[in-house]
Amino acid sequence: MPEQPYEPERAIAGTGMGGAMDLAASEATTLEPAPAGPLGTGPVGKPRSLWSDAWRDLRRNPVFLLCALVIVFLVFVSLWPSAIASGSPLTCDLARSQDGPGPGAPFGYDGQGCNVYTRTVYGARTSVTVGVLATLGVSVLGSVLGGLAGYFGGVWDAILSRITDIFFAIPVVLGGLVLLSVVTSNTVWPVIGFMVLLGWPQISRIARGSVITAKQHDYVQAARALGASDTRILLRHIAPNAVAPVIVVATIALGTYIALEATLSYLGVGLKPPSVSWGIDISAASPYIRNAPHALLWPSGALAVTVLAFIMLGDAVRDALDPKLR
Amino acid sequence: MAPSSEPILQVSGLVKHYPLTRGVLFRKQIGAVRAVDGVDFTLGRGETLGVVGESGCGKSTVAKLLCNLERPTAGAIRFKGEDITRLSGRALKAVRRNIQMVFQDPYTSLNPRMTVGDIVGEPYDIHPEAAPKGDRRRRVQELLDVVGLNPEYVNRYPHQFSGGQRQRIGIARGLALRPEVIVADEPVSALDVSVQAQVINLLDRLQSEFDLSYVFIAHDLSIVRHISDRVGVMYLGRIMETGRDAEIYDHPTHPYTQALLSAVPVPDPEARDRRERIILAGDVPSPTNIPSGCRFRTRCWKARERCVVEVPALAVPEAFRGGTGSAVHDSACHFAEELRVVPAQGAAEGPAQGVAEENGSGPG
Numbered sequence: 001m002p003e004q005p006y007e008p009e010r011a012i013a014g015t016g017m018g019g020a021m022d023l024a025a026s027e028a029t030t031l032e033p034a035p036a037g038p039l040g041t042g043p044v045g046k047p048r049s050l051w052s053d054a055w056r057d058l059r060r061n062p063v064f065l066l067c068a069l070v071i072v073f074l075v076f077v078s079l080w081p082s083a084i085a086s087g088s089p090l091t092c093d094l095a096r097s098q099d100g101p102g103p104g105a106p107f108g109y110d111g112q113g114c115n116v117y118t119r120t121v122y123g124a125r126t127s128v129t130v131g132v133l134a135t136l137g138v139s140v141l142g143s144v145l146g147g148l149a150g151y152f153g154g155v156w157d158a159i160l161s162r163i164t165d166i167f168f169a170i171p172v173v174l175g176g177l178v179l180l181s182v183v184t185s186n187t188v189w190p191v192i193g194f195m196v197l198l199g200w201p202q203i204s205r206i207a208r209g210s211v212i213t214a215k216q217h218d219y220v221q222a223a224r225a226l227g228a229s230d231t232r233i234l235l236r237h238i239a240p241n242a243v244a245p246v247i248v249v250a251t252i253a254l255g256t257y258i259a260l261e262a263t264l265s266y267l268g269v270g271l272k273p274p275s276v277s278w279g280i281d282i283s284a285a286s287p288y289i290r291n292a293p294h295a296l297l298w299p300s301g302a303l304a305v306t307v308l309a310f311i312m313l314g315d316a317v318r319d320a321l322d323p324k325l326r
Numbered sequence: 327m328a329p330s331s332e333p334i335l336q337v338s339g340l341v342k343h344y345p346l347t348r349g350v351l352f353r354k355q356i357g358a359v360r361a362v363d364g365v366d367f368t369l370g371r372g373e374t375l376g377v378v379g380e381s382g383c384g385k386s387t388v389a390k391l392l393c394n395l396e397r398p399t400a401g402a403i404r405f406k407g408e409d410i411t412r413l414s415g416r417a418l419k420a421v422r423r424n425i426q427m428v429f430q431d432p433y434t435s436l437n438p439r440m441t442v443g444d445i446v447g448e449p450y451d452i453h454p455e456a457a458p459k460g461d462r463r464r465r466v467q468e469l470l471d472v473v474g475l476n477p478e479y480v481n482r483y484p485h486q487f488s489g490g491q492r493q494r495i496g497i498a499r500g501l502a503l504r505p506e507v508i509v510a511d512e513p514v515s516a517l518d519v520s521v522q523a524q525v526i527n528l529l530d531r532l533q534s535e536f537d538l539s540y541v542f543i544a545h546d547l548s549i550v551r552h553i554s555d556r557v558g559v560m561y562l563g564r565i566m567e568t569g570r571d572a573e574i575y576d577h578p579t580h581p582y583t584q585a586l587l588s589a590v591p592v593p594d595p596e597a598r599d600r601r602e603r604i605i606l607a608g609d610v611p612s613p614t615n616i617p618s619g620c621r622f623r624t625r626c627w628k629a630r631e632r633c634v635v636e637v638p639a640l641a642v643p644e645a646f647r648g649g650t651g652s653a654v655h656d657s658a659c660h661f662a663e664e665l666r667v668v669p670a671q672g673a674a675e676g677p678a679q680g681v682a683e684e685n686g687s688g689p690g
Binding site for chain 1: 390393395418419422423425426427430431434435436437438440448449451452453496499503
């Protein structure tokens with residue numbers, strides 16, 4: 001057997017790369033431009049970030065624009081209902097009970113003879129306030145607690161997980177009946193507080209899980225090897241990669257919170273008349289669905305459009321935050 | 327690639343045990359995974375130390391310990407004489423500037439929601455003293471140029487690049503702070519063979535350009551030989567044999583090294599017929615239950631009574647002491663003897679891929 005040392009260098013060169021000397025040449029041919037997307041086609045402009053790219057994307061998304069329009073309109077109506085509806089939602093005339101559309105009342109009248117149009121417009125405030133604030137509260141509390149538990153782990157994680165288990169065991173409607181029946185205040189705040197109290201464990205669990213998934217990626221290790229602080233790792237690396245499931249669940253939850261407010265109002269423990277809410281109107285109109293379907297249809301339709309707008313907005317935001325989908 | 331004798335990194339008695347616990351409320355330690363179990367080596371300035379071994383032998387844990395991503399159970403890592411394993415806060419951050427890591431999988435080592443410019447520029451955000459604010463963007467583009475990427479790609483996202491290009495981005499990030507040591511944990515094993523050669527050649531070029539010292543971890547023996555000045559062979563958390571690349575590859579004295587080398591595929595059918603293939607019996611023992619004495623004895627065809635009771639030291643074996651030649655290097659075996667296992671003729675023409683034992687995709 002002739003003596004010749006094993007030469008991996010030539011073995012590597014033998015793959016057709018030609019060794020270090022030809023590196024520049026081989027790079028020139030092998031470094032094809034990456035799949036050209038809408039990005040990178042122009043010259044090097046100013047630096048972009050995830051959020052500014054997401055915003056560029058959203059502005060061109062018709063679904064987003066439509067949903068945003070609906071939501072802006074809802075917010076406007078919640079703030080200034082008198083701008084589009086004259087009269088008070090509490091001015092009712094029993095003589096007009098279950099009447100159809102008439103002048104000044106395009107949606108007709110409900111069982112109590114109240115103007116459905118006015119009540120639907122004024123009811124937006126309750127639903128939007130409850131839905132948005134409860135979702136915000138639940139998302140912030142849930143993702144902060146769940147995210148920290150998932151990131152730091154250990155004892156706090158164990159304690160938090162057991163607490164969420166306890167909250168999951170509380171039936172929402174029963175909990176609402178017990179907790180809200182002792183509240184005398186007829187405002188949205190006890191309802192929102194109750195929803196945050198019972199809703200955060202759901203988001204917390206999702207946030208915890210997605211943070212645990214995100215923190216195992218090598219880019220988190222890389223950031224740590226660079227000396228990044230926990231705050232930086234959480235905000236720059238983990239949060240953007242863990243937020244998508246939270247956004248999706250939160251937007252779906254927003255719809256359920258609006259519906260839950262209606263349920264609680266129906267049961268008499270949420271908002272009570274003389275407060276105005278779609279939930280109160282839906283429950284009041286449901287016995288007369290055959291005689292006066294319009295009294296049920298309009299508040300239910302408003303509820304459905306609102307819930308749909310928030311869910312589709314959440315979907316669009318999630319897509320925009322994922323560069324892989326661009 | 328001229329190694330000098332001045333050590334930049336000295337590792338002594340490095341141990342990392344992961345405790346195994348039982349019980350929910352009252353945790354009781356019932357054992358430990360001895361991932362790294364007494365590793366010593368020295369890395370000279372400008373030198374490349376290759377670490378090879380099969381999957382699960384503790385290579386990646388060594389890499390994490392070197393980058394201070396894990397705290398060792400015992401032992402010391404001295405960077406220019408200073409033990410970095412007990413540092414924290416500002417001192418640790420300062421040391422991190424000097425030891426950077428290149429990761430195995432370029433698909434998870436880059437944040438998918440950051441642009442390339444943000445990824446490569448992040449080191450400057452963390453260490454603002456490394457570059458003045460207005461200068462950062464230009465530096466990022468320079469780095470992309472250095473690693474062979476178009477500097478205009480700064481606004482692209484990682485998923486718009488191929489595996490090899492992504493690994494170049496990872497290397498650019500590692501270089502940003504001008505570190506003196508780069509720990510490369512299987513930097514090419516996730517890439518296909520033609521791209522492996524490009525990335526290896528890039529690392530080679532950067533070493534001389536930036537005066538880098540590498541700890542190069544891989545299970546691919548051919549690639550390790552190509553880039554390394556010295557090689558350490560790991561088995562079950564310990565280095566079994568270490569020496570200059572020619573000493574290890576052409577004059578291995580430890581039976582485990584010989585078995586590993588005999589598994590390198592030989593592209594020449596004639597040479598393949600002539601060579602002696604050492605097939606090891608059994609599996610790697612569990613790192614929770616490491617054999618007494620020599621940890622390789624359960625799979626070694628030379629094992630005798632002495633191997634059960636006496637742990638072989640990583641030193642020049644008795645048989646070669648006082649001698650000269652390439653067989654005289656550190657080898658942790660009581661019965662070390664030279665055995666040429668790599669066939670000579672024709673082997674050089676083969677592909678770069680020389681898979682050691684198995685082509686494990688998980689961290690080693």
